[in-house]
Amino acid sequence: SAVISQKPSRDICQRGTSLTIQCQVDSQVTMMFWYRQQPGQSLTLIATANQGSEATYESGFVIDKFPISRPNLTFSTLTVSNLSPEDSSIYLCSAWTENTEAFFGQGTRLTVV
Amino acid sequence: EDQVTQSPEALRLQEGESSSLNCSYTVSGLRGLFWYRQDPGKGPEFLFTLYSAGEEKEKERLKATLTKKESFLHITAPKPEDSATYLCAVQAPGGSNYKLTFGKGTLLTVNP
Numbered sequence A: 001s002a003v004i005s006q007k008p009s010r011d012i013c014q015r016g017t018s019l020t021i022q023c024q025v026d027s028q029v030t031m032m033f034w035y036r037q038q039p040g041q042s043l044t045l046i047a048t049a050n051q052g053s054e055a056t057y058e059s060g061f062v063i064d065k066f067p068i069s070r071p072n073l074t075f076s077t078l079t080v081s082n083l084s085p086e087d088s089s090i091y092l093c094s095a096w097t098e099n100t101e102a103f104f105g106q107g108t109r110l111t112v113v
Numbered sequence B: 001e002d003q004v005t006q007s008p009e010a011l012r013l014q015e016g017e018s019s020s021l022n023c024s025y026t027v028s029g030l031r032g033l034f035w036y037r038q039d040p041g042k043g044p045e046f047l048f049t050l051y052s053a054g055e056e057k058e059k060e061r062l063k064a065t066l067t068k069k070e071s072f073l074h075i076t077a078p079k080p081e082d083s084a085t086y087l088c089a090v091q092a093p094g095g096s097n098y099k100l101t102f103g104k105g106t107l108l109t110v111n112p
Helices: none
Strands: A004-007 A010-013 A019-025 A031-037 A043-049 A068-072 A075-080 A089-096 A102-104 A108-112 B003-007 B010-014 B019-026 B032-038 B045-050 B056-059 B062-066 B070-075 B084-091 B100-102 B106-111
Touching: A004 A089, A019 A031, A019 A089, A019 A108, A031 A075, A043 A068, A043 A075, A043 B100, A075 A089, A102 B045, B003 B084, B003 B100, B010 B019, B019 B032, B019 B084, B032 B062, B032 B070, B045 B056, B045 B062, B070 B084
Parallel strands: A010 A108, B010 B106
Antiparallel strands: A004 A019, A019 A075, A031 A043, A031 A089, A068 A075, A089 A102, A089 A108, B003 B019, B019 B070, B032 B045, B032 B084, B056 B062, B062 B070, B084 B100, B084 B106
């Protein structure tokens, strides 16, 4: 298994600002991902964080709004830019191990005011 | 487009009252079906992965089964600590091989 540490666990931000979320995995993993979980909705994949290259974004998500970095095999960041109240959500980091098991961090609860 | 539907949306049980949660899916070429447990304010906790019809996996009071169209999470003699939201997700080919499509979950409440 993998232990995923995500921070901050929660934050309240002003509209128009940005929030950067960090994700650290305790072991080398094959893939890292970022998800969004809106109230009453299922988890939605934002993007795949590729090591040393640009992230791969899902339909409806763009790099200017959700820039992602992954400088090495165990660390990634997600920035949510130009915040609006619609961005209030839980953001989750996920990683796949070689055993093809997908684990999740504790999530970051973002509230935009 | 891959679709995952979980039912019921919410389930309330008495302690010891066994039941099942359903996950129906529509996907072209299932690679894996995942079950997670999510407690309030926490990230999903991995429970099982099922890969082919007929496969079953067990963990304590939970047993997951898989057919070609759906999966069941059977809960035997549940306890209050089993209260959580249970999420189902499918992994299918196309795009990222590791992409998971999630259902909305079943909120399980077990009363003492």
